[in-house]
Amino acid sequence: MGSIKVRRHWKPQILWLASTLSLLCPVAGAQILPAPPAPFSREVPSGEGVCSTHTSCADLAPRMIQSALGASPLEENLRYLTDSIGGRITGSPAANRAVGWAVEALRHAGVDEVHTEKFTIPAGWSEGHTQIEVISPESFPVRLVSIAWSPGTPEGGITRDIVDVGPGDDAGFARAGEAVKGAIVLVHSDILVTWDDLFHEYAVASGIADRSVHAGALAILWMSSRPNLLLYRHTVAGAGQIDHIPQAVVAREDAERVARFLARGQRVRVHFEMSNRVTGPVESENVIAEIRGREKPGEFVLLGAHLDSWDLGTGALDNGCNAMMVIDAARVIRASGVIPRRSIRFALFTGEEQGLLGSWDYARAHRPELDRMVAAIVFDGGIGEVTGFSLGGRKDLLPAVREALEPVQSLGVKDFTFDIDTGTDEFDFVLEGVPTLVANQAAANYLINYHAASDTFDKVDIAQLKRQVAISAVTAYALADREQPIGPRQSRAQIEQNLKAEGVDSRAPGKWYLFQKGDRGRQP
Ligand SMILES: [Zn+2]
Numbered sequence: 251m252g253s254i255k256v257r258r259h260w261k262p263q264i265l266w267l268a269s270t271l272s273l274l275c276p277v278a279g280a281q282i283l284p285a286p287p288a289p290f291s292r293e294v295p296s297g298e299g300v301c302s303t304h305t306s307c308a309d310l311a312p313r314m315i316q317s318a319l320g321a322s323p324l325e326e327n328l329r330y331l332t333d334s335i336g337g338r339i340t341g342s343p344a345a346n347r348a349v350g351w352a353v354e355a356l357r358h359a360g361v362d363e364v365h366t367e368k369f370t371i372p373a374g375w376s377e378g379h380t381q382i383e384v385i386s387p388e389s390f391p392v393r394l395v396s397i398a399w400s401p402g403t404p405e406g407g408i409t410r411d412i413v414d415v416g417p418g419d420d421a422g423f424a425r426a427g428e429a430v431k432g433a434i435v436l437v438h439s440d441i442l443v444t445w446d447d448l449f450h451e452y453a454v455a456s457g458i459a460d461r462s463v464h465a466g467a468l469a470i471l472w473m474s475s476r477p478n479l480l481l482y483r484h485t486v487a488g489a490g491q492i493d494h495i496p497q498a499v500v501a502r503e504d505a506e507r508v509a510r511f512l513a514r515g516q517r518v519r520v521h522f523e524m525s526n527r528v529t530g531p532v533e534s535e536n537v538i539a540e541i542r543g544r545e546k547p548g549e550f551v552l553l554g555a556h557l558d559s560w561d562l563g564t565g566a567l568d569n570g571c572n573a574m575m576v577i578d579a580a581r582v583i584r585a586s587g588v589i590p591r592r593s594i595r596f597a598l599f600t601g602e603e604q605g606l607l608g609s610w611d612y613a614r615a616h617r618p619e620l621d622r623m624v625a626a627i628v629f630d631g632g633i634g635e636v637t638g639f640s641l642g643g644r645k646d647l648l649p650a651v652r653e654a655l656e657p658v659q660s661l662g663v664k665d666f667t668f669d670i671d672t673g674t675d676e677f678d679f680v681l682e683g684v685p686t687l688v689a690n691q692a693a694a695n696y697l698i699n700y701h702a703a704s705d706t707f708d709k710v711d712i713a714q715l716k717r718q719v720a721i722s723a724v725t726a727y728a729l730a731d732r733e734q735p736i737g738p739r740q741s742r743a744q745i746e747q748n749l750k751a752e753g754v755d756s757r758a759p760g761k762w763y764l765f766q767k768g769d770r771g772r773q774p
Pocket of ligand 1: 569630
């Protein structure tokens with residue numbers, strides 16, 4: 251990612267609040283705002299909407315930061331979501347329970363209104379019993395889990411040879427030749443170290459699956475890109491559809507063992523059984539809350555993170571921590587006692603892991619009001635230090651965003667980039683031409699635990715997550731309260747140009763195709 255040179259001087263926060271001052275300080279001599287309410291309290295400070303003196307108004311950002319970093323329900327909320335509710339696959343009972351609980355948690359945060367918005371995903375899915383038994387040349391354990399939204403094997407399983415197709419590129423399939431037909435293919439991977447490695451893993455997956463199907467393979471075994479027997483779950487199918495052939499992730503060490511036999515020219519024959527449960531279309535819900543703006547309530551900033559997760563772990567880093575951040579940001583803004591000029595919506599999307607299905611549906615369902623949507627702010631990077639935001643290709647937003655976010659410069663928000671993230675919930679707003687901000691975060695412990703059995707509560711640095719609450723609350727407030735929006739909604743031609751300039755057409759051909767067709771994004 252590129253980085254933009256930033257000013258190192260820290261401007262007094264009073265500048266950011268210049269517009270707030272004139273509108274929110276009409277009552278001289280009113281009482282100083284009380285301390286933030288206790289965890290899970292519905293109390294709203296009595297001085298709501300007014301400031302007593304310029305000093306207390308100018309303190310707004312520091313106040314919000316202090317409130318975020320202090321005692322809060324954040325840790326207990328995350329513990330409940332991850333330990334008590336657990337992994338939350340879209341359409342599952344756990345995901346539905348999380349939705350109901352999040353509605354309550356947002357009510358406790360004191361927002362004006364909370365509701366859910368239903369949408370339908372193409373299929374429901376859960377893993378059944380997944381097993382490989384090695385018949386020859388030796389019997390040894392092969393640990394594996396199903397790829398999400400993969401079909402199961404036919405009842406009773408299949409008994410077939412494994413064929414090594416290397417990294418699954420054209421050369422790998424060419425080397426394997428006719429042997430692939432009717433076999434189970436083994437696809438190698440490199441160990442995941444960087445964000446780029448992860449993007450690469452996603453970028454090549456659907457091509458490999460297509461090659462496997464075209465070559466007549468019956469199933470795919472993906473070598474885990476994480477060592478030490480760590481297993482994780484991915485989807486390969488794009489938008490919640492069931493894949494063509496059964497696929498599983500195999501523990502790296504076990505997959506390498508299979509590959510060594512094959513490299514010696516020994517035949518590896520296995521019995522592979524996977525009894526996934528697949529249903530027809532299922533409903534899911536986004537949770538949407540709002541703090542209504544004082545002056546232009548029809549205009550809004552959206553702060554969002556996805557609530558759904560995979561289920562081998564409990565979805566703590568991805569993305570339970572940031573879903574709980576959104577709820578606590580609502581509490582912090584409410585507890586500040588001031589109302590922003592425009593509304594702030596808080597969105598907990600579901601269906602993200604199946605292909606951004608919840609945020610896609612939201613963008614589509616709310617198209618008539620997207621001209622009044624000032625920005626979408628999305629967090630989906632675990633608890634790595636926030637270095638700034640990516641502005642989705644929109645260089646025109648930089649001056650306003652930089653000015654608006656000066657109050658969080660001291661928290662490390664300094665660098666703004668312009669890449670378009672095609673893999674999280676801001677993407678459909680980019681496609682609609684709405685300004686977007688995605689938190690740029692250090693990798694920290696995100697990648698090793700990504701979608702894995704090890705993505706659990708203990709991985710979350712609560713102190714850092716509180717800083718994210720501070721950053722997200724101040725950012726949402728600053729954009730909502732700014733006199734002018736940070737930038738206009740783009741026309742379809744501008745969006746198309748932006749997507750091409752950022753390489754979305756080549757990086758995410760499936761999504762690009764849907765945009766071209768008009769199924770996704772601003773309508774022609
Ligand atoms: Zn995520």
